[in-house]
Amino acid sequence: MSLVVYLAALVFGMTSVLLFRRPRTAMRNPLTLSTCAAVVLGALVFVCAAPATLATVNDLTGVPNFGAPLTYGMLSAYSCAVLVLLINWRGGPRALVRRMVLRSMAAYGLLVAAIVVLFTLADARTERLTDLDTYYAGTPFMREMILLYLLGHSAAMLVMCAVCLKWGREVGGLLRAGLRLILLGALLDVLGFQLTKYTAVVARWTGHDLDFLSTTVAPPMASLAALLCSAGFVLPRLLPPVVAHWRGLDDYRRLEPLWSLVEPVSTAPKPPTAWWQLPRARLQWREVSIHDALLALAPYFDHRVRERVRDTALRAGRSPHQARLTAEAAMLLDAARRARAREEPPATAGSYRLHATEVSGPSGLVELAQALVRPPAAALAPDGAARTSMTGSMAEPEEPHVA
Known part of the structure; x- marks a missing residue:
């Protein structure tokens, strides 16, 4: 499982390198900067969620399950970065864009802080690398932490779906294709990752065992959903220069x-x-x-x-x-x-x-x-x-x- 997750992180990382190939120009462009931030954070989420990484982090810190708040905090940061990217991509008056970006960052900053506090208060002494969500679904404070990170991620994905549906009716070409890929990825995340996680956790609350949904079904669905979203974000930005270079090479030969x-x-x-x-x-x-x-x-x-x-x-x-x-x-x-x-x-x-x-x-x-x-x-x-x-x-x- 770790190998698959690391490969997904590598794809994300290579995408960010292509987008950030001109650092000076990228740093002055909020859209490029926010795209790179979202892609890099997505890659870090995969790296942190790999069982091998979780075991290493737990060993280095000496705290059982320390990788859990790290992964959940990184996922919340990724959700925030996706919202910021959508805000910059949609555009508008600079003051309004800045205000919406700051509000999103403040909201998810509080979410990350709450995750850390709840983990500190919880009693999670048994290390769980693949089934932590269901194993601690009924544990005080851990239960709230798990539910909180899921709700924060769900909010970001649902907002993304709404924006893509609305904006997709107003644009065309590569931008519409990119929005459709993002929408497909967000829906796959909501149905394939979040819904299965919610179902497995609620099943634990009611005394049933549907852990396989959380441990077997959810991870590959999350990987595929994130890759689709990443492709949707970078397609309108990378494809035009690639096509221009290809046409230039063809004209050069002709x-x-x-x-x-x-x-x-x-x-x-x-x-x-x-x-x-x-x-x-x-x-x-x-x-x-x-x-x-x-x-x-x-x-x-x-x-x-x-x-x-x-x-x-x-x-x-x-x-x-x-x-x-x-x-x-x-x-x-x-x-x-x-x-x-x-x-x-x-x-x-x-x-x-x-x-x-x-x-x-x-x-x-x-x-x-x-x-x-x-x-x-x-x-x-x-x-x-x-x-x-x-x-x-x-x-x-x-x-x-x-x-």
Whole structure:
């Protein structure tokens, strides 16, 4: 059982590391800070609740069952952190948010203090690592302590369910998906963990034995519920940058044909990048380098090549946009050949703005790169000069350099 609980704690811990990868920025963002606090406290709850941890804590302190108030206090702190996270996530006037956060912290601070006081007053000399809730269900002060921590956790989960239901009707996209995961986790916590705990404790009060609900059913349900809630909290925050990095890496690879063609004339320096910014930073550097190279190749643009290929593409049924891209790709191939051969600029050279320089972001460059590798582009060149420039530049390319 301890191994499963420790694995759940490890998942929580890794999630907090991803969220807290920029400590300076995170410390200034209440939402990121409260998310990390909730996730870390959730991990600590699992660590404290493991039987191996409970036995170690009891041995170190010399107090039987000292791990119980430690675990219950940590669970109450986690419940408070979840409420604080919901408050920061929902937003609103700063004064109102601050007031609600302070009230939540004060309420659960009193709860933790009450748990400690009740444990101090109770007579719990027999160490119980897995069935403490049911074993001491009828013991004075221990009974109240157990009921108090359950009620405090139930209040937090029920508030979470209500907020997720209400807010889920007002938002969409990833935020709604995250709220649904949180709601599912909270419901699983209420029904799978709390209800089974309440049932087992009440059964003890009435002279029945349903301890297996508390010792066997409740722990895995709590683990699964906490993981779902954690996924719901971090999904709207982690998935967008992950998708952005993935798209950046895809665009970076799709720009390779264009970069291989213009790399010899690019003079843009390569900036240092952090590992978590690598795909997007490399894409930005490649964009800058390609634009720099396009400026260097502009004097070699032969507009006769562009116009002939464009007209041929239009007659072949291409759309105006596709015909323009095909023509610009042919002109760029011809310009790269001239620059590599150190030829004089063509007599028809003049100012022309490529489509790739008219749109923001890498989409225009990606379209131009893909036009370079389309087989029909070479076939559309109507004369030998254009066809030679297009096929020749591809037949004898410079050795590509991958940034």
